[in-house]
Amino acid sequence: MLIKYLFKYISKGADRVKYTIQKQVNADVASSSVPTAAHERATNHDCRPINEVHNYLDGRYICPHEAAWRILDFHIHHRYPPVQVLIVHEENMQQLVFNGDSFIPEVLSNSYASTTTLLGWFESNSRDPQVSNPLLLWNNACDRMKDDYLHSLSAEVPDKAVTSMAGIVEQQLLYDLDDMLRSAVPSKSMRDFGLTVPSVDVTGVLRNRLLLEEMSYDKERLRKQHSDLLPKLNRHQRLVYNNVVSSIENNKQVLIFVYGHGGTGKTFLWTTILSYLRSMGKIALAVAASGIASLLLPSGTTAHSRFKLPIDLNNKKSCDIKKHTFLGDLLQRTTLIL
Ligand SMILES: Nc1ncnc2c1ncn2[C@@H]1O[C@H](COP(=O)(O)OP(=O)(O)OP(=O)(O)O)[C@@H](O)[C@H]1O
Structure with missing residues (x-):
């Protein structure tokens, strides 16, 4: 507001006065040094009528920057969007x-x-045809509305590429709009206007921070990383890679144990598999037995923290994971645990 005020003040133009020097007609009145009502009447009577409009136009001074501003037809101030x-x-x-x-x-x-x-x-x-046609309004305003959601998401998961979540964000937006509409007019739904409403299941992703973290990887970067690493895999690595990928593609549950001496390329293989699955938007959890080992895996965590493993393990203990919790939801959607 201060800047706006200062700008208007600077560009309002210089203050000015106009005065004229005239010869006094009535010498008697002119000689009187004390101003009286008669004096003023006489003075007014002798002067020509004052044309205020003419005087204003004559005396109007437009400084160079004001002139340029007006010639270029800029607004003195404006606000967008108008409120x-x-x-x-x-x-x-x-x-x-x-x-x-x-x-x-x-x-x-x-x-x-x-x-x-x-x-x-x-x-x-x-x-307004746009407002009276919700489908048209949605098509025009969807991107701008999504920006708001993406902005708050980026604050929640600052180290992730939230733009890759644009599809889910759009679903969430539709879901929220439908919610608002139904709370105002219970008999109406977005479907009445040609818009599809996603299931709560899809939109649940945005409420689950664990899912959010696992689904907001930069897919483009991972796709590139995968295409760099894949041709480099040696015969043994390739065998494991093909095994993992084919069982995922055939929706077959398998348990694969990979072992090898230090430096034989296990982490290299994990990175290739993880980049493949994550670039396709699938959830692949990378865990290791120790904190140090987990640091070597892309977005790795310890198995204890990920699966809530009890510290003192015995036959009677189990992981404390409930079905309808964020972690339970994450595990149900997980394609691979590595
Ligand atoms: N197929 C490959 N092509 C090129 N470089 C490779 C390949 N496989 C492994 N490497 C390289 O070899 C080195 C050791 O590999 P990596 O760290 O994956 O071994 P590791 O089995 O995980 O070792 P450790 O068990 O000690 O953690 C790394 O620098 C890795 O980049």
């Missing part, structure tokens, strides 16, 4: 302003007096 405060009211409960001597039935029948910004807005919406 208009709506006087919200219940139907036929708007305030009316009228004179004390007005006839009440007349006031009530005067449609101009009873119009409010809210009614004007409804009226304008009914004439």
Whole structure:
């Protein structure tokens, strides 16, 4: 506001006065040094009538920057998008302003007096093809609305590429809009306007931080990494890779044990498999027995923290994972545990 004020102040132009020096016609009055009412009347009588409009135009001074501003037709100030405060009211409960001597039935029948910004807005919406057609409005405004969601997401998972979540965010947005619509008009749904409403299952991803973290990888980067690593795999690595990929593609549950001496390329193989699955949006959890070992895996964690393994393991103990929890949901959607 301060900048706006200063800008307007600077560009409003210089202050100015206009004065003229005239010869006094009435010598007697001129000799009188004390200003009296008679004196002023005489002076006014002798002077020519003052044309204020003419004087204003004559004396108007436009400084160079103001001239340039006006020639280029810039706005002195503007706000985008425009904001208009709506006087919200219940139907036929708007305030009316009228004179004390007005006839009440007349006031009530005067449609101009009873119009409010809210009614004007409804009226304008009914004439605007975009607003009266929700599908068109959605197509035009979807990207801008998604920006808001993506912005809050990026604050939640700062180290991840949330733009890769745009598809899910769009579903969440539709779901929230449908929720709002149904809370206002229970009989209506987004489906009535040609929009599909996602299931709670899809939108659950955004509420589950663990899922969010596992689904917001930079897929483009991973795709590139995978295409770099894959041709480098040696025969043994390739065998394991093919085995893992084919069992995932055939939806077959398998338990594969890979072993090898230090430095034989196990981590290299894990990285290739992880980049393949994560670049396709699948969930692959990378865990290791120790914190140090987990650091070598891309987005790896310890098995104890990921699966809530008890520290003192014996036959009677189990992992404390409930079905309808964030972790339970994550595990149900997981394609590979490595
Ligand atoms: N197919 C390959 N092509 C090129 N470099 C490879 C390949 N496989 C492994 N390497 C390289 O060999 C080195 C050791 O590999 P890696 O760290 O994967 O072994 P590791 O079996 O995980 O070792 P450790 O058990 O000690 O953790 C790394 O620098 C890795 O980049």
